[in-house]
Amino acid sequence: MSTPGDVAGEAWPLYEVFVRASRGLSHVHVGSLHAPDDDMALRNARDLYTRRNEGVSVWVVRSTAITTSDPDQKGAFFESPAGKNYRHAKYYDKSAEVPHL
Amino acid sequence: MTLTHGSSATSAPATGADEAELQARFDALIEADQRIEPRDWMPDAYRKTLIRQISQHAHSEIIGMQPEGNWISRAPSLKRKAILMAKVQDEAGHGLYLYSAAQTLGISRDEMTEQLIESRARYSSIFNYPTPTWADMGAIGWLVDGAAICNQVPLCRASYGPYGRAMVRICKEESFHQRQGFEILLELSQGTPEQHRMAQEAVDRWYWPSLMMFGPPDDESPNSAQSMAWKIKRFSNDELRQRFVGMLVPQAEVLGLTLPDPNLRWNEDAEQWDMSEIDWTEFHEVLAGRGPANAQRIQHRRDAHEQGAWVREAAAAYAEKQAARDRAAA
Amino acid sequence: MSPQPPANERRSAAAVDAQYEAEAAEAHGDVTVDELDLAAELAGAGGTASEDVAEYALRLGDDALILSQRLGWWISRAPELEEDMALGNIALDLLGHARSLLHYAGTASGRSEDDLAYWRDEPEFRCAWLFQQPNGDFAHTIARGVIASAYMQELYTALSTSTDATLAAIAAKAVKEVAYHRDHAVQWTLRLAGGTEESRARMLVALTDTWPYTDELFRDDALTERLAGVVPAPSSLRPAFDEVLGAVLAEAEIAEADFTNRKIGQSSGGGRHGNHSTHLGPLLAEMQVLARRHPGATW
Numbered sequence A: 001m002s003t004p005g006d007v008a009g010e011a012w013p014l015y016e017v018f019v020r021a022s023r024g025l026s027h028v029h030v031g032s033l034h035a036p037d038d039d040m041a042l043r044n045a046r047d048l049y050t051r052r053n054e055g056v057s058v059w060v061v062r063s064t065a066i067t068t069s070d071p072d073q074k075g076a077f078f079e080s081p082a083g084k085n086y087r088h089a090k091y092y093d094k095s096a097e098v099p100h101l
Numbered sequence B: 001m002t003l004t005h006g007s008s009a010t011s012a013p014a015t016g017a018d019e020a021e022l023q024a025r026f027d028a029l030i031e032a033d034q035r036i037e038p039r040d041w042m043p044d045a046y047r048k049t050l051i052r053q054i055s056q057h058a059h060s061e062i063i064g065m066q067p068e069g070n071w072i073s074r075a076p077s078l079k080r081k082a083i084l085m086a087k088v089q090d091e092a093g094h095g096l097y098l099y100s101a102a103q104t105l106g107i108s109r110d111e112m113t114e115q116l117i118e119s120r121a122r123y124s125s126i127f128n129y130p131t132p133t134w135a136d137m138g139a140i141g142w143l144v145d146g147a148a149i150c151n152q153v154p155l156c157r158a159s160y161g162p163y164g165r166a167m168v169r170i171c172k173e174e175s176f177h178q179r180q181g182f183e184i185l186l187e188l189s190q191g192t193p194e195q196h197r198m199a200q201e202a203v204d205r206w207y208w209p210s211l212m213m214f215g216p217p218d219d220e221s222p223n224s225a226q227s228m229a230w231k232i233k234r235f236s237n238d239e240l241r242q243r244f245v246g247m248l249v250p251q252a253e254v255l256g257l258t259l260p261d262p263n264l265r266w267n268e269d270a271e272q273w274d275m276s277e278i279d280w281t282e283f284h285e286v287l288a289g290r291g292p293a294n295a296q297r298i299q300h301r302r303d304a305h306e307q308g309a310w311v312r313e314a315a316a317a318y319a320e321k322q323a324a325r326d327r328a329a330a
Numbered sequence C: 001m002s003p004q005p006p007a008n009e010r011r012s013a014a015a016v017d018a019q020y021e022a023e024a025a026e027a028h029g030d031v032t033v034d035e036l037d038l039a040a041e042l043a044g045a046g047g048t049a050s051e052d053v054a055e056y057a058l059r060l061g062d063d064a065l066i067l068s069q070r071l072g073w074w075i076s077r078a079p080e081l082e083e084d085m086a087l088g089n090i091a092l093d094l095l096g097h098a099r100s101l102l103h104y105a106g107t108a109s110g111r112s113e114d115d116l117a118y119w120r121d122e123p124e125f126r127c128a129w130l131f132q133q134p135n136g137d138f139a140h141t142i143a144r145g146v147i148a149s150a151y152m153q154e155l156y157t158a159l160s161t162s163t164d165a166t167l168a169a170i171a172a173k174a175v176k177e178v179a180y181h182r183d184h185a186v187q188w189t190l191r192l193a194g195g196t197e198e199s200r201a202r203m204l205v206a207l208t209d210t211w212p213y214t215d216e217l218f219r220d221d222a223l224t225e226r227l228a229g230v231v232p233a234p235s236s237l238r239p240a241f242d243e244v245l246g247a248v249l250a251e252a253e254i255a256e257a258d259f260t261n262r263k264i265g266q267s268s269g270g271g272r273h274g275n276h277s278t279h280l281g282p283l284l285a286e287m288q289v290l291a292r293r294h295p296g297a298t299w
Helices: A038-049 A071-078 B016-031 B044-063 B065-069 B078-103 B109-117 B135-155 B161-189 B193-212 B224-229 B237-255 B280-290 B294-307 B309-329 C013-027 C051-072 C081-106 C113-119 C138-159 C165-193 C197-213 C222-226 C234-251 C280-293
Strands: A014-020 A027-034 A057-062 B265-267 B272-274
Touching (some): A027 A038, A027 A057, A027 B078, A027 B161, A038 A057, A038 C081, A038 C165, B044 B065, B044 B078, B044 B109, B044 B161, B044 B294, B065 B078, B065 B135, B078 B109, B078 B135, B078 B161, B078 C051, B078 C081, B078 C113, B109 B294, B135 B193, B135 B237, B135 C013, B161 B193, B161 B237, B193 B280, B309 C165, C051 C081, C051 C138, C051 C165, C051 C222, C051 C280, C081 C113, C081 C165, C113 C280, C138 C165, C138 C197, C165 C197
Antiparallel strands (some): A014 A027
């Protein structure tokens, strides 16, 4: 399975829902729902996840369309950044006292 | 172990040394108060416990729509009608959030629905009690939702990520449920003598069942210790029940209503509420499906599901035709 | 696995409370309900209606109230849980319109929205027959919904520029919500008509049963003539309505001959003057039963 939750053979497929809470923010995953097709998924998402003004924009995507990293490969997949401190401004302490740097 | 990253089939079952290492990693995450996420390895028993608990919780929300839905058509003012409709609708929403969370553990909603309508799944026995008067809308909000919130707030920190996130959303939305119930009772209590009597009788009906919602006493609750170790559950049944009673006592005074337990008093020495023995025989009767409304609740759900089948099939068939049309056009 | 304290070793209430509060605070760190800026519950509150405008508002308010009362039944009975949500939202929108309109209607006679909803008898109601029709199966609810929402969309669009400021304010809020109701009904009309053989057959039966209640919505009468310039003439809304319905039915591949029944024709529907279908009485009896058992009570 490509994403948790997708179970083959359901009458209506599973969709993942992303909501932009307000302008200037990213869409954030809020949960999932079932719908017969993309059009209805969007409407169902509006009815289920924005009853209290939670959003100004909604994305829906079929759960099967999401490709995820493998949690068992966590070490190998996410190890590389560790130790590359030079990617962070904090690493450069000699310039710390210099204004506007 | 796969040689490539990205999308892959579900990890093969781990064996031997592998499993010990995975178990150690899982234990360390729990110990560190980290969350377990859907594709992480987890012990089978943990997965099963969660599926059982989350799906039961979802079923409870869905069945719980009925005792209150019963009064939407007869709500005594348009404002109360709107509030009640919004509340019952919220419960459908909460059921959906929870089914979503359960689905991340590998069980489909269709399967959970089948379990419910074939009476193979449990739901909170409280919803098997009938709602003969409008005051029951108040008592359910104040006592049943109150007890539910007490139970649910700690679940926001449950170790399984999707469950905790669903509970955060639910707790936020439920904050109005208890308040509206309290206000219904307050209006009735301060209304005509007949309204006041209606309110007191509803509190008498729902008080004990709401205390039973916290589950059996700690020394008779076989699954509790494991759930607490896994940090799915964070307080014992009796701890939460005590806490709940402590909140009710001053609220009942504001309402001008009596809690139906003559032995209820604060015990200074033991730092706890003394109360009468709960009649668990009734609880077990209701739990075993012999509650007054059990058959009716399940039948209602089954009817909705079966009578909706042709609609669900129609929508799926339409989607399939549209997709075929799009493929042909491409 | 971490060691478990024996279950009977009770922590002090204060210790439990402290941990509980701490956890609740963490879990709810971002809840700001008290800072919410609550929008007005009733649109256009503040104005006082003339007798004619009150009578007109009563018609619209009753249409919305009765349809909302019907749709509320679906909550816990819809074909899928997602549809419980959708129909619930629509019913709540309509109830909001009803409350605003009845509140305004009541200003002419010193009555509240609840006085009007709960203490009028059947002949005093002014809803058209379409809104009284039973839910039937889901197809009937959708057929009623598509006609009702297409009508309301044209009505509220026109009314939002009314010279009556209160009606205009109520219509301006309602028109946006009704647009979504229409979209919902259209989406389902397409799916039922284009889904399975069974769903198409049911959709055609539903349209056949519901269509006779269309004409009543567009009939002018003495009241709407007296209010010319303040409210749109019902007949003036018909062309736009026909155009919308025509487009939907064309996309659903339904011809008018598939559902118009020449033997039955259009209902004479006297709802605007208090002559109602047999469906309204039981609906009102149920809606009003509790309130009427307690005269003078507040809730």
